Amino acid sequence: MTNIMKKQKYERPIINRINAGVSNKFGTQTKINIISEIDGLAVKDLLKDYGSPLYVISEREIRETYSKAKQAFSTRYPKVQFAWSYKTNYLDAVCRLYHKLGSWAEVVSGFEYDKAIDNGVPGSNIIFNGPDKSEEDLTKAIKNGSLIHVDHFDELYLIMKLADKIEETPKLAIRVNMDTGIYPQWDRFGFNYENGEAWNALNRIMLNEKVDLVGLHTHIGTYIMTPNAYGVAAYKLAELAVRVDKKYGHKVKYIDMGGGFASKNTLKGAYLPGADTCPSFDDYAEAITNALINSEIDPDNLPTLFLETGRALIDDAGYLLGTVLANKRLADGRRSTIIDIGINMLFTSFWYEHNIVPAQETTHHTEDTTIYGPLCMNIDVIRAAIQFPLLNKKDHVVISRIGAYNMTQWLQFITLRPNVVIIDMEKNVHVIRENETKKNFDQLEKVPEYLK
Amino acid sequence: MNIKKDIAISDSGFVFDPTTGESYSLNPLGVEILTLLKDGDDQKEITNFVLQKYEVDSDTFENNYYDFLNMLKQFNLTEPQA
Numbered sequence A: 001m002t003n004i005m006k007k008q009k010y011e012r013p014i015i016n017r018i019n020a021g022v023s024n025k026f027g028t029q030t031k032i033n034i035i036s037e038i039d040g041l042a043v044k045d046l047l048k049d050y051g052s053p054l055y056v057i058s059e060r061e062i063r064e065t066y067s068k069a070k071q072a073f074s075t076r077y078p079k080v081q082f083a084w085s086y087k088t089n090y091l092d093a094v095c096r097l098y099h100k101l102g103s104w105a106e107v108v109s110g111f112e113y114d115k116a117i118d119n120g121v122p123g124s125n126i127i128f129n130g131p132d133k134s135e136e137d138l139t140k141a142i143k144n145g146s147l148i149h150v151d152h153f154d155e156l157y158l159i160m161k162l163a164d165k166i167e168e169t170p171k172l173a174i175r176v177n178m179d180t181g182i183y184p185q186w187d188r189f190g191f192n193y194e195n196g197e198a199w200n201a202l203n204r205i206m207l208n209e210k211v212d213l214v215g216l217h218t219h220i221g222t223y224i225m226t227p228n229a230y231g232v233a234a235y236k237l238a239e240l241a242v243r244v245d246k247k248y249g250h251k252v253k254y255i256d257m258g259g260g261f262a263s264k265n266t267l268k269g270a271y272l273p274g275a276d277t278c279p280s281f282d283d284y285a286e287a288i289t290n291a292l293i294n295s296e297i298d299p300d301n302l303p304t305l306f307l308e309t310g311r312a313l314i315d316d317a318g319y320l321l322g323t324v325l326a327n328k329r330l331a332d333g334r335r336s337t338i339i340d341i342g343i344n345m346l347f348t349s350f351w352y353e354h355n356i357v358p359a360q361e362t363t364h365h366t367e368d369t370t371i372y373g374p375l376c377m378n379i380d381v382i383r384a385a386i387q388f389p390l391l392n393k394k395d396h397v398v399i400s401r402i403g404a405y406n407m408t409q410w411l412q413f414i415t416l417r418p419n420v421v422i423i424d425m426e427k428n429v430h431v432i433r434e435n436e437t438k439k440n441f442d443q444l445e446k447v448p449e450y451l452k
Numbered sequence B: 001m002n003i004k005k006d007i008a009i010s011d012s013g014f015v016f017d018p019t020t021g022e023s024y025s026l027n028p029l030g031v032e033i034l035t036l037l038k039d040g041d042d043q044k045e046i047t048n049f050v051l052q053k054y055e056v057d058s059d060t061f062e063n064n065y066y067d068f069l070n071m072l073k074q075f076n077l078t079e080p081q082a
Helices: A043-050 A059-074 A092-100 A110-118 A135-143 A153-165 A197-206 A227-248 A281-293 A311-317 A438-442 B028-038 B043-053 B058-074
Strands: A015-017 A054-058 A080-085 A104-107 A126-128 A147-150 A171-177 A212-218 A254-256 A304-307 A318-329 A335-339 A356-358 A366-372 A381-389 A396-400 A420-423 A429-433 B014-017 B022-026
Touching (some): A043 A318, A054 A311, A126 A135, A227 A281
Parallel strands (some): A080 A104, A171 A212
Antiparallel strands (some): A318 A335
């Protein structure tokens, strides 16, 4: 019998100074979390088959989160309708999945509007928000019977002018901004509640016979940690609905509470992890539905509650997988790990402390580490300070909760955007956006004759 | 590189430097290398030991070894060069 001693798994040698007296209030992390598979598929296989870095979307997580959100609201209020926020993630496959689950579309530009139409959404199921709607966009939306949420008086007058020329009656709601007791108060979108501008806009709409007031809309902010602010907002919109009914005998068909629910990501500077501090869908639903049900709105004519939740629905369903490019030592002794995921692919790293973990087993040993992206830019920092295991070149990492905004706000900067795949319920992997090539960019550029 | 003779190294990975009062923690390979260095082994001997015992190539280890030595220097665990 041969006696060949099997070599042991290698981990590079490290030494850390023990700092007594400045320990973390919550203790040091004793267990290193890893994500080695997503929906049962190995991270290393996904990277091998589709390249690194790679965006991965889990259909299972999308369905589960949507179902939780729907249940939270529909068990508390009889008429609820979700509208998928295109700007959060407008990859067609993602939008179509939300539409399949019952979501309408909420768009904020002509480009997004056309995407929604191409995704098979009936014009009447598109909510058109935002401050930039061209005459051409508005004409299309009016003819399609879409719900136009008016942002400012210039837009309202343009719609009224178009209503004279177009046979179809524009279906309008106004966006209302207001003080809900939180900071910052968003007042750049829509008409203000407290100074009477919103009421004034409603009166102008009601006095014009060629337009139809169908709803009231607000969107109080983003990553709102205080459900009660939604309660205040819902109460104020309900009050406007009651005033319109009293003065004109006209009942609005819906109240749209917008989006802004927090996801479980941790904001930079937050003392506790987002997963421990963010309100649940039930918390938001309780605040909003209580305000509506307890208002003076006629209970026999309750308006439909529209929700444009984006971030909280999809953030958990997105993963960004990548590879360690190099390790190096910074001047003060900190470890720096360079990965192939830069801020150009992870726009949300500007405001989140993203959860980044290894994709393979490690020991419990860690070092004070800064994780950099691959860009030759000083700002390309994924995590400025993290206790991170000792990964080697070519090891894999997973950044979780990246489904919202990264696949729309990403930048073609220095490197090209990689593949995006979705894992379906049967664990099949589908490419839903191919990795970019230089050819894609060459097609758009023109070199003048004199520079050739 | 000479390691300070009076530092105490425990098998569980703790290092105490009596001249500064500082304590350090090491991972298992860190303990082995620091002990070998304290015993006077040179880079070649240490490299042979590691390559025989662990799944690692010489380039990777050399890279990590120099990084480890730099950290020992940064923490003043080495004797000043004559």
